[in-house]
Amino acid sequence: MALNPSHPHFRKPLILLSYIDLRKGARRANYHAMIGLIFFAVVSVGFLAAFLLLGVKGRPKPSPKVCAVAAVGRMIRLVGVSFGNSNRLLDDSDYRRFLQEPRLREVAKKLRATRQALVLQWIAALMGDLRSLWRFRRLLVRHGAQVRFTEEFKILQTFACCCALLFALKLSVHVAGPFAAARLIRQAGGFVGKLSDLTAATLARVPCAAWPEIERSWAAQAA
Numbered sequence: 001m002a003l004n005p006s007h008p009h010f011r012k013p014l015i016l017l018s019y020i021d022l023r024k025g026a027r028r029a030n031y032h033a034m035i036g037l038i039f040f041a042v043v044s045v046g047f048l049a050a051f052l053l054l055g056v057k058g059r060p061k062p063s064p065k066v067c068a069v070a071a072v073g074r075m076i077r078l079v080g081v082s083f084g085n086s087n088r089l090l091d092d093s094d095y096r097r098f099l100q101e102p103r104l105r106e107v108a109k110k111l112r113a114t115r116q117a118l119v120l121q122w123i124a125a126l127m128g129d130l131r132s133l134w135r136f137r138r139l140l141v142r143h144g145a146q147v148r149f150t151e152e153f154k155i156l157q158t159f160a161c162c163c164a165l166l167f168a169l170k171l172s173v174h175v176a177g178p179f180a181a182a183r184l185i186r187q188a189g190g191f192v193g194k195l196s197d198l199t200a201a202t203l204a205r206v207p208c209a210a211w212p213e214i215e216r217s218w219a220a221q222a223a
Contacts, residue, residue, distance in 0.1 A: 068203045069197065071203060073196075076196075080122060080123075080192060083125065086189055089118055115178040119173050129192050130195070133159075137155070140206060145202050145205045166188055169185055
């Protein structure tokens with residue numbers, strides 16, 4: 001007896017197979033789209049980091065007085081810059097070691113999730129430091145710190161690039177995890193630290209007699 005593909009008993013499996021093929025095709029399309037998004041994010045972060053690095057290195061680095069650096073550290077609470085355990089936080093050796101053991105893969109997943117949350121908190125703290133430094137710099141200008149227009153424009157450019165870099169890194173950590181861009185995240189912390197030194201150099205241009213008034217104004221503004 002010849003088999004009839006149009007028979008109802010054959011029609012349902014064929015429809016089911018077609019549906020499965022469509023689902024597989026959709027998954028492959030979503031996978032390729034996600035890979036493209038991650039690639040675009042990584043390339044964008046790389047360009048931002050290179051641009052920011054050139055901006056910071058291309059400018060003559062002022063050497064602020066030690067007292068000005070100490071004063072900025074006293075007046076502004078820089079939570080992200082003061083974090084000193086970034087190497088340990090971004091080290092993926094424990095994660096990779098746990099991942100190699102089938103019995104410890106759940107532990108590896110939990111470790112990755114914990115590190116991801118902590119890295120996101122650190123990036124948020126660095127973004128907060130960046131906002132505080134910018135507001136404090138504007139306060140210094142209002143209190144008589146002498147700045148040239150070209151210098152102010154370059155500083156504004158550096159602040160904007162650093163903010164964009166941190167935002168891109170935040171997206172990267174959400175998409176690719178805490179270890180994919182570990183080196184760039186460390187460098188971002190260093191960039192914010194350099195901006196703190198530039199802010200101290202600006203404070204050094206203000207007479208020391210005006211520093212207590214600046215500190216009071218900043219405390220009132222931050223309250």
